[in-house]
Amino acid sequence: MTSCLTLTATAEQLFPGGKADTDDPVVAASVSEPAIGSGEILVSLARSSMLQCVSIVPGVKSELKCSFKPTPRGGSYVTAPGMCAWSETTRGIVYYASRATGGRVVQFDALKSEVVCIVDVGTGR
């Protein structure tokens, strides 16, 4: 069975337009489990230069919760431009590594909008 998207596409323009940030696109994203009660979902957006966290309650609201833009540091670059993952045990904690962190892993608290710690893989500290 073969299908072709271009033959069946029926695009619906719901957003008036927006200039995509081609200089620093989102290269990876991670979605948290919904919060108990509110159903809030946290979405982390990893770019090469920064991490953004979006709070979403489906059908109710969405907002840019916080951003983290590390001071570009020396050291080795990660293979991927950026990567991120939510903690599965503590809500709001996200791990982020990118070129801007020099390959270091940043533990970021999205609920408090602050860095908890930065770990250098190469040295183990």
Added chain:
Amino acid sequence: MCTSLCVGSDGSVYVGDSRGSVWRSSLQTGVNNANDVINAKSNSTPPSLVKCADALPDNEAVTIVNALPGGRLFVGGARRARVWINELAAGGWEEVGELELDGAVVAANFDASTRANLRAKHTSPDTEPWGVVTTSAGSAWLVEIATGTARALAQAHPLDVANSSVKSLGSRVALATCSVDGTARVWDCDSGAKVLEVHADASTRTRATRAVIAPDGTKVCIGCGDGGVGVVGVGGGVGGAAPGVQGPVRHAKAHPSGAAVVHAVFLNHGPLLTVAADGSVAVTNVASGAFLFIFFNGQLV
């Protein structure tokens, strides 16, 4: 340098580096409430990562690290993958097995429901889960974690497999793959047969960038390079019939900016959440193709 990252179900962070080592940090363990966070901040000594093992030989960079149940780690590299187990009694990590592959590991899927399904079909009751690994050579492999053995499933694509998704599909297990050439395909893991193919069209940017299977196994959703989402129904082969496509591909413009979809995930067996390269986030009701809302740069639109 960090080349791969995952978070285990116990909260530990596993980091693969460019020299083939895997590191583990239990940073999360002591940070369960506000006081712990404050304590963590007030501690001048930064948390450390502990090396689990030199997981791959010859300083081969880790391309994928995946924490599995039972204290196991799946570690993928340029031409091989290894499974390691944390032997708590011995206090260290031991290699379970090595898989020789035909390219770099680009994706490894060990879905819980799929594990149960595949275990029942392909392994004896006392063996451990299977997963599906795809490589930069375009091939897909069924991997038995316990023994470190692999069976070639299919030459999924002529070029690199960019990402993949595995789900139970009725009585079978389906693998959705997406290649760097923009082609998405769905495979029946039992027979190795191709169920669905969506061609790339480079001229219109409707290349597939992500392919995910709905939790109930009835649909395959494809994120596209033009910000669209394609949805197609897939039959599960009920009554012994071969799985197949049901109905046409429905295409919804999830990201009107036209930025490519870079991430797609189903929310609690419901709508599909997609993230585009411009940072816009869309939630699409794949049952009807209608949008719940779109978020872009901090505004609800």
